[in-house]
Amino acid sequence: MEMQETAMKFKYQKTKYPGIRFREHPTRKHGVLRDRYFLIRYQLEGKTKSEGLGWASAGWTEQKAIETLAEIKHNIRIGQGPRTLEERRTISENERNLELRKGMVFKDAWKIYEKSAIKKSIDRDRQLISKWINPVIGAIPLTEVSAFHLERIRSHMTKKNSAPRTCHYAMAVIRGIFNFCIKRGLFIGMNPVKTISLKSYDNRRTRFVSLTEANILLEEIKGKSLDTWRITLVSLLAGMRFGEIAGLQWKDIDLHHGTITILDPKNGRTRHAHMTSTLMEMFNEMRAGKPEELIFPDRNGKRRVQISDTFNRSVAKLGLNADISDRRQKICFHSIRHSFASWLAIQGEDLLVIKELLGHRDLSTTQRYSHLSKNRLHSATDELDKIFTDSKVLRDLTKQSNL
Numbered sequence: 001m002e003m004q005e006t007a008m009k010f011k012y013q014k015t016k017y018p019g020i021r022f023r024e025h026p027t028r029k030h031g032v033l034r035d036r037y038f039l040i041r042y043q044l045e046g047k048t049k050s051e052g053l054g055w056a057s058a059g060w061t062e063q064k065a066i067e068t069l070a071e072i073k074h075n076i077r078i079g080q081g082p083r084t085l086e087e088r089r090t091i092s093e094n095e096r097n098l099e100l101r102k103g104m105v106f107k108d109a110w111k112i113y114e115k116s117a118i119k120k121s122i123d124r125d126r127q128l129i130s131k132w133i134n135p136v137i138g139a140i141p142l143t144e145v146s147a148f149h150l151e152r153i154r155s156h157m158t159k160k161n162s163a164p165r166t167c168h169y170a171m172a173v174i175r176g177i178f179n180f181c182i183k184r185g186l187f188i189g190m191n192p193v194k195t196i197s198l199k200s201y202d203n204r205r206t207r208f209v210s211l212t213e214a215n216i217l218l219e220e221i222k223g224k225s226l227d228t229w230r231i232t233l234v235s236l237l238a239g240m241r242f243g244e245i246a247g248l249q250w251k252d253i254d255l256h257h258g259t260i261t262i263l264d265p266k267n268g269r270t271r272h273a274h275m276t277s278t279l280m281e282m283f284n285e286m287r288a289g290k291p292e293e294l295i296f297p298d299r300n301g302k303r304r305v306q307i308s309d310t311f312n313r314s315v316a317k318l319g320l321n322a323d324i325s326d327r328r329q330k331i332c333f334h335s336i337r338h339s340f341a342s343w344l345a346i347q348g349e350d351l352l353v354i355k356e357l358l359g360h361r362d363l364s365t366t367q368r369y370s371h372l373s374k375n376r377l378h379s380a381t382d383e384l385d386k387i388f389t390d391s392k393v394l395r396d397l398t399k400q401s402n403l
Contacts, residue, residue, distance in 0.1 A: 012039055020065050030057040038062070040069040044076060044083060051085045104186060106145060106177075107138035112186070113177045128170045132157055142178070142187045147195040150174065154196075163327070171198055207329045208339035213320060220318055225310040230282060231296055232311065232336055234260075238273040239340035239357050241265070242333055246304040251291035253283055262359065271359045307333040345372035 012021040019042055025035040038053040038060045053068060054060040068085075075081035082088035110129055114122065136156070137149045150171065157167045174193055181187035209217065214236060222229040234245050244262050252261040258280055260273040275283070289295070298304045311333055315321060320331045337358070344354050355366040 015062060017062070017066055019069050020062065022062075025055075028057070030055070036060075038065040040065060040072070040085075042069060042073055042076070049084065053085070103141065104181075105139050105141050107134050109142055109177055109181050109186060110134070110138075113180045116180075124169075125173050128166075128173055132162075132170055133174060137174075142181060143189065145178075145192050147192060150192060150196050168198060171196070207331065208335055208342040209320070209331060211343075213318075213331075214339065216318060217314060217320070220314040221310060224314065225308055227296055228308045228310040230286075231307065232333070233282060234279065235333070235336040236340055237276045237279050239337050240273060241337060242304075242307055246294075246296060248295045249291065250289050250293055250295060253288075253295070255280060255283060265359050269359070269361075271356070273357070341366075341369050342372055345369040 012023045014021055019040055021039045021041065022036045023039075024033075025037070028035045030036070033056075036056045038056070039050055040053060041048060041050045043049070053065055071081075072083065072085070072088075076083050082091055110133075114126070117125070132153055136153045137145050140149065153170060153174075154167050157170060171193055175191055178187060178191040178193065182189075182191065218229060218232060218236075221232055231242070231245050234240055235242070238260060240260070240262065244265055247263070248260070252263065254261070255275075258275040260275060260279075262271050262273060265271060286295075294301075294303060296304060315331050324330050341354050341358055344357070345351070351363060351366050351370060354369060355363050358366065360366050
C-alpha cells in the first residue's frame with residue numbers, strides 16, 4: 001500500500017491549462033516549492049504525443065510551457081514550422097552548425113579533427129600543420145581556403161627544399177581535414193585540394209645492402225651496441241619493420257616452433273615470422289623476461305620509437321651513403337627489411353611467398369621486387385632453350401642414323 005502511495009506522488013499531475021502537466025522531484029527544491037519537471041501533450045496526426053520540456057530549476061515555468069505548447073499547436077494548424085520539440089531542436093542545431101560553419105577557421109577545424117583522429121601518423125600531421133599549413137591558412141575560414149593558398153604552402157615548402165613526397169603528404173593532410181568536416185556538416189562545398197594537381201611520386205627506397213655490406217655493417221654495430229645488433233639481425237633475417245620489432249614481447253617468441261608472432265602490424269593482420277637458426281641461437285642466448293615484458297625496451301624500459309643512432313653512425317663510418325644525394329638510394333634502417341625481401345627475390349622466391357613474409361596487404365606492394373627475379377626468369381628460359389637445343393640435336397642424330 002505504501003509503495004502505491006509513493007508511486008502516485010511521482011506521477012504527472014494536471015494543471016488548469018489543458019496539455020500542461022508536471023511532476024515534482026521527491027527531495028530537491030526550487031525556491032520554497034519542490035522542483036518541477038514540465039511536460040506538454042498534444043494531438044499530431046490523430047495520435048497523442050507527449051514531450052518533456054525540463055525542470056523549473058533549469059528555467060522552465062508554467063507560463064513558458066503554455067507558450068511552447070501554443071507555438072507547436074499553431075505550427076500544426078498552419079502546416080509550417082516545427083511540429084514537435086524534436087523538430088525544433090533539430091532546426092536550432094542546424095542553425096547553430098550553420099553559424100559555426102560560417103565562422104570556422106582552418107586551425108579550429110584541425111583541432112576538432114586532431115581530437116578524433118586515430119591514425120598512427122598523427123604526430124607527423126601535427127608537425128606539418130604547425131610548420132607549414134597553419135602559418136598560411138590557419139586563420140582563414142574554411143569557406144575561403146582556395147587553390148591560391150594551397151599553392152602558397154607548396155611553394156614555401158619547395159623553397160625550403162622539402163622533399164616532393166613531403167609536399168604531397170601536406171596536401172593529403174589538408175584534404176583529409178576537409179573531408180572530415182564535410183562528413184560532419186562543418187563544411188559545405190568542394191574540397192579545395194581537388195582544385196590543384198597532385199603529382200604522384202615514387203618515394204620507395206630502391207637500394208638494399210649486399211651480403212658483404214650486411215656482414216660488415218652488423219660487425220660494426222655489434223661492437224657498439226648489442227641491442228642494436230640484435231634488432232638489425234631480426235629485421236635482416238625475418239623481414240620485420242622496426243615498429244614490429246620494438247613492440248615484441250617475450251610471449252611472442254616461440255622457440256619450440258621457431259616462430260615470432262607479430263601482433264597489430266601495419267596492415268592490421270597478425271602474422272608469424274619464421275626464425276632462422278641464427279635467430280634461434282640469438283634468442284636462446286638472451287635472458288628471457290616475463291611474458292608481457294618488451295624484448296628490446298629503451299633505457300627507461302619503455303617501447304622504442306626509433307632505431308638507436310648507433311645504426312646511422314655505423315652506416316656513416318663505413319661510408320655506405322657516401323656521395324649519395326637521392327634519399328631513395330641511401331641506406332637507412334628500413335633498407336634492412338628491404339634487403340631481406342630483395343635477397344629472396346634474387347634467389348627466385350615466389351612473390352606470393354615474399355608478400356606473406358613481409359605482411360603486405362596486397363601483391364601490388366610486393367611487385368616492386370619483381371625486377372629482381374629477372375635472373376631467375378633468364379635461367380628458366382635458358383633451361384628451356386637447352387631442352388629445345390638438346391631435342392634438336394637428338395633429332396638430327398636420329399636422322400643421320402637412319403641414312
